[in-house]
Amino acid sequence: xxxxxxxxxxxxxxxxxxxxxxxxxxxxxxxxxxxxxxxxxxxxxxxxxxxxxxxxxxxxxxxxxxxxxxxxxxxxxxxxxxxxxxxxxxxxxxxxxxxxxxxxxxxxxxxxxx
Amino acid sequence: xxxxxxxxxxxxxxxxxxxxxxxxxxxxxxxxxxxxxxxxxxxxxxxxxxxxxxxxxxxxxxxxxxxxxxxxxxxxxxxxxxxxxxxxxxxxxxxxxxxxxxxxxxxxxxx
Numbered sequence: 001x002x003x004x005x006x007x008x009x010x011x012x013x014x015x016x017x018x019x020x021x022x023x024x025x026x027x028x029x030x031x032x033x034x035x036x037x038x039x040x041x042x043x044x045x046x047x048x049x050x051x052x053x054x055x056x057x058x059x060x061x062x063x064x065x066x067x068x069x070x071x072x073x074x075x076x077x078x079x080x081x082x083x084x085x086x087x088x089x090x091x092x093x094x095x096x097x098x099x100x101x102x103x104x105x106x107x108x109x110x111x112x113x114x
Numbered sequence: 115x116x117x118x119x120x121x122x123x124x125x126x127x128x129x130x131x132x133x134x135x136x137x138x139x140x141x142x143x144x145x146x147x148x149x150x151x152x153x154x155x156x157x158x159x160x161x162x163x164x165x166x167x168x169x170x171x172x173x174x175x176x177x178x179x180x181x182x183x184x185x186x187x188x189x190x191x192x193x194x195x196x197x198x199x200x201x202x203x204x205x206x207x208x209x210x211x212x213x214x215x216x217x218x219x220x221x222x223x224x225x
Contacts, residue, residue, distance in 0.1 A: 105156035
């Protein structure tokens with residue numbers, strides 16, 4: 001099992017460009033999450049999907065959109081990148097038994113917006 | 115906003131010593147979880163303690179939870195250089211549906 005995979009690992013964008021971060025999990029989990037991690041800030045939730053077909057905003061959703069393509073895949077899109085979106089992005093998944101379960105994280109995507 | 119706050123922010127110890135990290139939170143919780151993050155990597159779940167539990171062990175890890183003080187501690191015994199990492203507490207607020215992370219403790223274990 002690969003667990004949670006993310007692509008790409010690194011990305012550099014210019015202000016105003018768009019891109020999609022991809023995430024997939026092979027653990028048959030219901031819930032998937034997108035976080036960003038900035039120095040000294042811990043992890044902040046951008047969007048989550050409690051189950052296939054549903055998505056909800058987290059703490060910092062502005063400037064992002066998500067798609068839960070199927071049970072395995074959850075993508076994060078930046079429509080018009082801004083320097084404030086420079087961060088490390090983590091995808092996570094959880095829960096075959098309930099929504100309070102531990103979360104499994106991918107290796108992250110380091111995004112720099114110039 | 116941050117639900118959990120870890121203390122200390124940074125900790126440096128010698129191999130073989132014990133390391134203790136503390137986490138305080140603001141609201142009632144369903145459970146509290148501890149995660150480890152090695153430099154440049156994703157987070158790895160260490161242990162989950164439910165609101166009706168007071169202590170939990172997993173290998174060299176011991177977690178305590180005091181809901182009256184809204185605090186938890188993570189003890190790593192007989193630390194190793196490989197324990198060098200950042201450690202985060204995360205809470206599921208009671209009635210909530212999102213895990214909220216603290217800002218982490220950076221642990222350095224020196225040979």
